[in-house]
Amino acid sequence: MKLDHKGVWSSCLEFIKQSIDPVAFQTWFEPIVPLKLKNDVLTIQVPSLYFYEIIEEQYISPLRSALRNYIGDNAKLEYSVVMAKGRKKEAGVTLNFPTSNKTDVRNKAVDPVQNHQPSIKNPFVIPGIKKLDVDPQLNLQYTFENFVEGDCNRLARAASLTVAKNPGKTAFNPLFLYGSSGIGKTHLAQAIGIEVKERSPDKTVLYVSANKFQTQYTDSIRSNSLNDFLNFYQMIDVLILDDIQEFAGKTGTQNTFFHIFNHLHQSGKQLVLTSDQAPADLQGMEDRLLSRFKWGLSADIKAPDFETRIDILTHKTRKDGIKVTQDVIHYLASHINTNVRELEGALISLLFLSTVNKDEITIDTARNVVEKLVRTQQREMSVDFIKQTVCNYYGLDVESLQSKTRKREIVQARQVAMYFSKNLTNNSLSAIGSKIGKKDHATVLHACKTISNLIETDKEFKSQIREIEAQLKQ
DSSP states (O other): OOOOHHHHHHHHHHHTTTTSSSHHHHHTTOHHHHEEEEETTEEESSSSSHHHOOOOOHHHHHHHHHHHHHHHHHHHHEEEEEOOOOSSSSSEEEEEEEEEOOOOOOOOBBBBOTTSOOOOOOOSSSSOSBOOOOOOOOTOOSSSSTTTHHHHHHHHHHHHHHHHTTTTTOOOOEEEEOSSSTTTTOOOOOOOOOHHHHHOTOOEEEEEEHHHHHHHHHHHHHHOOHHHHHHHHHOOOOOOOOOOGGGGHHHHHHHHHHHHHHHHHHOOEEEEEEEOOGGGGOOOOOOHHHHHHHHEEEOOOOOOOOHHHHHHHHHHHHHOOOOHHHHHHHHHHHOOSSSSHHHHHHHHHHHHHHHHHHHOOEEEEEEEEHHHHHHHHHOOOHHHOOOOOOOOHHTOOOOHHSSSSHHHHHHHHHHHHHHHHHHHHHOOOOHHHHHTTHHHHHHHHHHHHHHHHHHHHHHHHHHHHHHHHHHHTT
C-alpha cells in the first residue's frame, strides 16, 4: 500500500500527541501542513524559521520516532519554511531546510574502574551491558558560537574556552563560574562540554545539576550502592556540576563529592562548577570543600550591559530569521536590564506574535509586551533579598539574623525570613537554614509551621505578613 503524506502525518501527530504537553502540541504541531512524501522523505511546511528552530531544538526526538514508526528506518524529514516579508498583503517566500546535522556529543561506552566490581550502576542509564553508556546530558543549543560576549562575561568566556581546548591540563581546574540567575552560567558550562566532545570525542563528559546529584546520592544510600555511585563519577573525564550552592547544609552529599573531586583532580580530569555566589560567600559548605573550589579560577559573570543586551537581541533575531528594527531592539535593551533569560523571553513573545499574526514587529508591539511582562512578572526572589526586606520592615540589622541571640523580636524576624524563603524561592530547607542563622532544615521547618499558625490566630501579625509580602513583590 502506497503511503500518503497526509495519512502519514496524521498518524505521526497521534503518536507525538502522546508524548508532549497538550499546549505545546497545539502551539507547535497543529499549524504544520504536510506537503509531500517522496523516497521516504516527508516534507512539512512550518509558518516561520522560528517554528523550524523550536521543533529542531525541542521536539525532534518524538518526531523522528514517529517517522520511523510510520515510514521506516530510512525516514527523513524536510522543512518548507515560510519566510514572511513583513506586511500581510505581501506574499511570503518559502525555503527548504533538511533536519539539522548537529554535533554528536554522545559518549563512547566506557569500561568500569578495573579495581572495583564490574556491575557499577549508572545513575543516568541502566547499562545492562559490561560497558557503561554515559549520557552527557548536554543541550546542543548552548554553544560558544551562540554565546554573546561582552564586558560582563569576557573573562569567564575566555577561561571556559581555554578549559574546553585542553581539559584538565590548565591551571583552571576547577573552573568556578558564578553570578546571579539567568546570565549565562549554564550556557557557558554546557558550551565547554560540547566543545570538548567536538575536539576530543573519546573523552567522557557529563553535565549534572546539583539537585540531580543529590537525588542520585540519596538513592545510592537507600539501595546500598554508594560504591557504585562513587565509581561511576570517578570515570568521568569532564564533570560539569551546575548550581553547587544547592549542596549547602547537605553534609553527606558534600563528603561524597569531596572524594569524587579529589579523585578526578588528582587524575588530571576537569571539573567545572557553577554557583550563584563566589566560593568565599557560600554558606553551609565544608571548609575543606571550599578550599578546593579556590584551587583553580573563579570567574564572575555579571548582568549584561546595554551594548551586550543589544548584541544578544541582534544575534537572536538573526538566528530566528525575523526582521526587527533597531528601534525595537533598543527599546527592549533599555527596559529589560536584569538578565539574559528575561531579555530573550520578551523577544520570544514578540517573535511568537509576529508568527501568529504574520505582521511586522513594531515599537508599539514591543511596548505592549514589555508592559505586560513588567506587570505580571514576579521579582526573582533570593534569600538575601528576603532577609534585607524583613529586616527593613522590623528595623533590624541583617547581621542580627545571623547571631545566636534569643531575643523575641529577632527570633521572630528570623522565622519570618525563613517562611518567605521557603514559599518564594526554590532553595531547599537546608540551604535556607544555612543562609539564615546557620540553622538546620528542622529549624526552618519549625519556623514555617510557627509563622503559619500565627497567621491563622493573630490578625495583627497576619496584617504584618501581608505588608512584607507586598514589599517583596513590588
